[in-house]
Amino acid sequence: MLKTKVCIILSILFISAVPLAASNAVFNVVKLGAKPDGKTDSTKSFIEAWAGACGSSDSSTINVPSGRYLIRNGVFKGPCKNADITIRIEGTLIAPSDYNVIGNSENWLSFQWITGVSIYGGTLDGQGIGLWACKLGNKKCPDGATSLSFTNSKDIVINGLKSLNAQMFHIVINRCENVNMRGLMITASGNSPNTDGIHVQLSTGVTIMNSGIKTGDDCISIGPGTKNLWIEHIACGPGHGISIGSLAKNLDEPGVQNVTVKTVVFTGTQNGLRIKAWGRPSNGFVKGVVFQHVLMKNVQNPIIIDQNYCPRDEGCPNQSRRGDCPGLKSVGLDMISAIYVSGVKISHITFQDIQGTSATKVAVKLDCSPKNPCEGINLENVKLRYNNQPAVSSCSNADGSIHGVVEPAGCL
Numbered sequence: 149m150l151k152t153k154v155c156i157i158l159s160i161l162f163i164s165a166v167p168l169a170a171s172n173a174v175f176n177v178v179k180l181g182a183k184p185d186g187k188t189d190s191t192k193s194f195i196e197a198w199a200g201a202c203g204s205s206d207s208s209t210i211n212v213p214s215g216r217y218l219i220r221n222g223v224f225k226g227p228c229k230n231a232d233i234t235i236r237i238e239g240t241l242i243a244p245s246d247y248n249v250i251g252n253s254e255n256w257l258s259f260q261w262i263t264g265v266s267i268y269g270g271t272l273d274g275q276g277i278g279l280w281a282c283k284l285g286n287k288k289c290p291d292g293a294t295s296l297s298f299t300n301s302k303d304i305v306i307n308g309l310k311s312l313n314a315q316m317f318h319i320v321i322n323r324c325e326n327v328n329m330r331g332l333m334i335t336a337s338g339n340s341p342n343t344d345g346i347h348v349q350l351s352t353g354v355t356i357m358n359s360g361i362k363t364g365d366d367c368i369s370i371g372p373g374t375k376n377l378w379i380e381h382i383a384c385g386p387g388h389g390i391s392i393g394s395l396a397k398n399l400d401e402p403g404v405q406n407v408t409v410k411t412v413v414f415t416g417t418q419n420g421l422r423i424k425a426w427g428r429p430s431n432g433f434v435k436g437v438v439f440q441h442v443l444m445k446n447v448q449n450p451i452i453i454d455q456n457y458c459p460r461d462e463g464c465p466n467q468s469r470r471g472d473c474p475g476l477k478s479v480g481l482d483m484i485s486a487i488y489v490s491g492v493k494i495s496h497i498t499f500q501d502i503q504g505t506s507a508t509k510v511a512v513k514l515d516c517s518p519k520n521p522c523e524g525i526n527l528e529n530v531k532l533r534y535n536n537q538p539a540v541s542s543c544s545n546a547d548g549s550i551h552g553v554v555e556p557a558g559c560l
């Protein structure tokens with residue numbers, strides 16, 4: 149008896165819940181005046197669609213049908229009245245072809261202060277080629293805009309998005325929580341300046357999976373304050389690899405912790421797995437990183453920790469010159485380079501099952517700070533070859549352990 153009653157009550161609840169869940173406000177940018185012709189500025193219609201979706205108290209959807217939409221700066225701001233906004237993009241959003249129009253803005257498309265936004269599909273074309281040419285020509289050019297950024301937001305999904313030819317970074321995740329990126333295709337030319345694929349900083353619980361990144365700078369760069377980051381199934385190259393850093397830009401800097409990078413293929417990249425810190429005072433740190441199941445194909449620096457980073461000798465006090473060492477001086481090695489003292493503490497970093505080929509003889513380089521050595525570096529089943537010969541390692545101030553076969557050996 150009781151069972152039947154419960155069942156009836158549940159059925160009523162369930163049936164009455166269905167229409168509620170299904171009520172979904174839909175905004176179609178074309179119905180709001182956007183022109184998929186690639187030349188009419190459609191920014192206003194996109195902002196209008198956002199205002200509707202964000203202002204709806206029920207879950208809402210923005211539809212972007214196929215075609216090309218010219219968008220100037222798009223700022224999509226919250227807080228919104230609902231936490232379930234879907235943006236379905238079949239078409240391509242294109243930035244103005246004159247790079248000066250957005251070149252001095254930090255971002256082209258920027259989402260701020262939002263919770264619960266999912267983007268499915270779509271292509272973003274940053275039209276950055278002209279700006280890269282300007283930068284490569286050493287002319288006076290604007291810095292360029294990041295194509296897509298999320299700031300101060302949480303519960304974000306980006307699934308199946310393509311990003312082409314960003315002026316600067318393609319995607320930036322800044323001060324966010326719980327961001328899930330899947331099936332992204334990021335493309336820019338191998339010599340395009342500063343076109344990082346995905347940059348994450350000051351964010352917790354970011355996942356990047358099943359994506360291909362071809363670009364001119366880091367495929368993925370991981371800045372200060374990144375926690376619980378998961379990266380899996382990525383093809384990187386051309387590009388500068390996956391990089392934690394640069395760190396120690398500032399004295400007061402939150403650390404990077406609990407990062408997993410697994411099942412990645414690097415093809416012809418400048419670096420593979422890199423941790424990079426300026427040789428400056430800082431209370432930043434990197435701890436708890438696992439690099440696992442990685443294939444290197446002709447990578448210049450497959451494994452590299454560089455705590456000695458100080459291009460143009462900018463603002464790196466407390467350096468000690470190699471020339472200070474009389475032994476080196478006597479063999480004429482003074483003044484060759486400076487060793488900087490980085491304040492960043494690097495600990496508990498595991499490299500496990502890293503295979504493939506190095507494009508240079510030094511396949512493993514751990515260049516840690518003399519005042520602040522790396523600790524708990526764990527190398528396990530690492531096998532890297534150079535030109536069909538054994539590669540070599542070059543390590544200083546690094547402490548840790550070796551498990552299984554590690555070639556090149558002799559590091560820790």
Ligand SMILES: *[C@@H]1O[C@H](CO)[C@@H](O)[C@H](O)[C@H]1NC(C)=O
Binds near residue numbers: 376377378406
């Ligand atoms: C580390 O991050 C992963 C997600 O990348 C998370 O599932 C796990 O709980 C985190 N571990 C700790 C100790 O916070």
Ligand SMILES: *[C@@H]1O[C@H](CO)[C@@H](O)[C@H](O)[C@H]1NC(C)=O
Binds near residue numbers: 429465466
């Ligand atoms: C240089 O090192 C000294 C001694 O370790 C320290 O007191 C000083 O603050 C450092 N300078 C800077 C600019 O960090």
